[in-house]
Amino acid sequence: MNAVFQKLAVSGIMLCCLTGCWDRIEINELAVAGLVGSEIDPQTHEQIVYYQIVNPGAYSSESNGRSKAPVYTYKVQGKSKGELAQLSSDTLPRKLFTDHYQSHIVTEQYARDGLRTFLNYYERQFNRRSSLYLFVTDSPLSDVMMTFTPLEQLPGRLLRSLVSNTNNATGRISLKSRVKDLVENMDSTTLTMLPIVSLKGEKPILSANRFDDINGNQSNLVLTGAAVFKQDQMIGKVSLWENGYYNLLKGEAGNFFESILLDDRVVDLYAHKIKTKQQLTLRNGAPVWNVEITAHLALRNDEQTEKLTWDNLSKITDQFDLKLMKTSEKLYAQAIEKKWDLFGLEEEIKYKRGNAWKKLQQQENAWAQTKLHVTIKSKIENIGEIVDPYKGGAGNGKE
Template identity: 30%
Template sequence: MRVIFIAVLMLVLCTGCWDLKEINSLAIISLAGVDKDPESGDLLAYYQVINPTGLSTRQSAATKAAVYTFHFRDFSHGRFTEQTGTSMPRRFFTAHLQSYLISERYAREGILDLINFIELNPERRSSLIVFITDSPMHTVMNSFTPLDRVPGRFIRALSNQYKPNFSMSVYPIRFKDLAKDINLHTPTILPIIHYHGEKPSSNSDRVEEIDASEDGISFKVGAVLIHSRMVGRIDEQSKILFFIMNKKYRELTETVEIKGKHVDVTAKNLNVKRKWIKPASELSFQITGDLKILNNQQTSKMTVQNLHLIEEAFNRKLEERVLALDQMGKTKGWDMLGIQDNGGNEKTWRQTKVTIKVSSRMTTTGNTSTPYLEE
């Protein structure tokens, strides 16, 4: 009897799940975006809240949208959580936030205040991936996406296509990466989201169309950020090459020309080693990788000599492209090869001579060594 009394007493003293959150009382944020008014300096925040009934297979015509977008205006990041209570009938909840979008004009002004807000707030997730958008934020945040009805998941899935080829399968575009590299001279490269269309596809009929590229979201070019400020943009190939040379990415697709014919190859397991040549005014890069033929338009039989020609052509082209990337960066003042952060002089890094040596080997040629020819 005494044991039962003690047990009941202990239950009375228990507080229960004091931090329990009812799912129906939460506004679950899937995608967030932030812009900045260049005239007033006010911040414009956008939040996409998941609509559970919109994700259900059994839904009425009035609940087709998988998410609803709310937007707010204020002068400080910390004020938006309180503002959400003015129009969201549920509690603001960011634990399932997929991605974060930043407008290009805000990025060019500098996003140090946003990085500090994310890093210092324990309720925010610094592992969130970040994108720059060169399209109007209102347009991007109010458009349906194909194959995945939740835009936040759609955008994150785009970045996941690249993750397996990054070191430790981590795409270095998170808030924690921005914070870690903020004092480095080597730029940070973020993907730029672009919306193809003149107006948002905010009607659910958009997903019934077969042309998924029309009025859709994609990213190809990269935004160059130095010390948390966007200073320019680079094309997709240069973006991938930047990650390779800074030992963050391991794969590259290239087209070489052999006797007037195109050969598409993929280089895998790319490894980059750098070495300073004394005195420290010349930096040498050694690049190795395994080649795989994707498409061969040659009409001649695949021989050992022919394979060597492909290897040599790839080596030569990659060397030229790395030197072009280095020269472009030095012209613009962007240390694309990380010279200053790897032993180079901050004042004379532009005068550093860069030499490239690429050694590749063909490992996969396809199912046939002789191409099919027209009779």
């Protein structure tokens, strides 16, 4: 009896010391953030953060989950970033929990002023994950943060899905649009591209009745382009279409979509299994950036009236290769003109060995002399269900 009592006492004392007890968290005491947006007040230069808190009530079975807001947006304003998280306790009735949020949005103005302090603050937090997507918005942040999004009701998750969908469909947004990709280029001259998200329509609908409205497009969040960052500062923007080409050249696009014209008739092609090989070489003392792209094509739409033949298919691929080559060269020249080192050429030249490169290394902006040499090899793998298009009245020879 005595021995049993002793053992019980010892385990009792040990139990009191169990480390987990200090850090226990009740899920009902937490305000789980799904999306966070930050900007700087242009007048007072104070930091503003919007926390979009998931509303568990909307998902509980008791309330049927109908016509209730899935998220609530709280705005907190303060002098410094560290203060904001503390200040949130004045407005939030629950403890702010940011471990699981999915996306972060900053305003264009904030991005143009430089995100260094934000990135440092962010990377210092132990509960952060720098693998979340970072977005720039050109719409007013308060509107973006107060937008109810139908279908995918958590805007944070919606943005994440938009990135992966766009990447899948057209390769126009790279999956390397995360906070960590921006941080990785902090000490380098290579530029980073982050997606731009905009609010469609003038003003958001503030009520959850929005979910009963059939018009899905109305006041919703859409991707509209990509922001170009040099280190922590936004220096320009490009359209989604252009960004598709830049991703292709960088080797960050697994899929690609382009329409070509063949005898004034449209052919839509979807490229997948894209492989990119890049190499920087010297030709006659000038740097040449060789990019070799191979792709498998799927025919999505063909408005030609001829039947698909060997000949016709090779015409299509030739035209596709040519268009990609021409367009890449044009866009590459535009980037060079704007002094955008999108492909890390400056670094690559810096680390090249050999006497021939030494001369270039001593020159400033030698990378801007780099010529692009693209070769594209594509083959059509998938033509869809019909080989011979329906011609109707258009020249079937049976008249």
